[in-house]
Amino acid sequence: MFNLFWADEGGLPANDRGLAYGDGLFETIRMEGDRGALLSRHLERLVRDAGRLGITLSRSDLYSVFGDASARFSGRFDSHSWVLKLTVTRGAGGRGYRPDPRMKPSLLVASAPMPQMAPEAGVDVDFSRVPLTVNPLLAGIKSLNRLEQVMAARELNDSLFEVIMSNSEGYLLEGTRTNLLLKTSQGWSTPPASSLAVSGVMRDWVLECLRGRGEQVVERPLMPEDIIGQECLGLYLLNSVLGVVPVRSLAGHDLPVDGGLATICNLLETLE
Template sequence: MLNLFWADEAGLPANDRGLAYGDGLFETIRMEGRQGVLLSRHINRLVRDAARLGITVSGSELKSVCARAADRLSGGGDGAGWILKLTLTRGGGGRGYRPDSAMVPNLMVSGTSPPPQTDPAGVVADFSRVPLTVNPLFAGIKSLNRLEQVMAARELDDRLFEVIMSNSAGHLVEGTRTNLLVKVRDRWVTPPGASLAVAGIMREWVLERLRERGEHVEERPLTTDDILGPDCRGLFLLNSVLGVVPVRTLADHDLPVETGLATIFNPFELLE
């Protein structure tokens, strides 16, 4: 059971725990008309990660909401691109941190225009000065607690598309809104899922496709030398809304732009 709210009517109630404590999760889904890119994976992740937080929601409920959202927000056009956001919180009420087990989850639904397409020749990025701390209990969960990413995103300007955040060990972890994938000689390297603040849907899908093709994929700590060293063949930023984005310049260093990865990604083949 869910309390459903539409962002174009009214926001969440003032006593919502997502507003008070960040007690919830969200999904951002690239839509084309009534269909979504990897929609079932987004729904499954939301159900799975909500269960990790002790918030009960079913996939059938979310699928029904997505269908209603498409009717309401897509503008009626089957070919119009837009972005669907689902914000799920534990619910409202209660005093203090301890939640009431009888709370009914709140779900807020919104639709926005898609971001502009990225330059296929690559984007410009830099290293962030904001460290990223990942609590192992919440690793990979797309929770509402994103203050570190907010502070890192303040470093962005009109020149920079993304900044890359490091953990306390100095390993590169992810961008403010993207996961990292690097071609190092004849293999692909990405930080392990347990080190990530958000384990992205696009990351999951791309790694599966590379392994299906027989490519060598390593999940291990990623260093600056992996990207700026002589063995780097390309750096990609992965995001389910933006897709697969090559980086041509990082911290004023020119990077090679590997084109092979583009051959496995076509968002129109991933619509559900």
């Protein structure tokens, strides 16, 4: 089990390892009233990736907290849409970095208003100047170590929706809060999951959704010239709160915009 904290009643203890070391992970879930989009995928990823960090969580306990949270927070917002955030940490205490194996995890449950939706006509995106480093042991985990994304997000402004981060070899990996999906005449491609800092549940679901329709989908390293070139039929940003976001320009280069993917893979059809 975990120690449960409600964000509207206060924060975690001062010596929680989430603050001290980013020793934990989180999920942000798009809510419509008391139902969550891609809910089971979010909770399964949380249990699985917590396990990779050595933090044991019970899926059924998380469902029970979800039930309480959706009853507690839905109706508090002007909009039917809102965001539920679950933050799990290894708990409080330990001997410096070294955790105590008997430690009880902390679960902080918070709600937030729905962010502004991206325009259907597409968004403007640039390359980030902040390199992204991925530890193979932590690849894909939405951990609380997100300082690189924060530094990159400082490059955003009200007309720049997202920046795309690359590794030291120059391969495009992901946005600060989105995964990438490219459409070409050969089909769909996306950077390999093993190369990613955060491998999103929206990405997983969209890939499955496309494969289920018989579309060609490959995971392969992407370079800037794969997108800014004749081959590109569309670039999409994937985020489990905002859904499918088409890109209309990358670093000043216009890209073709096609709203079809957002219709095929409609996040709001995944409410549970």
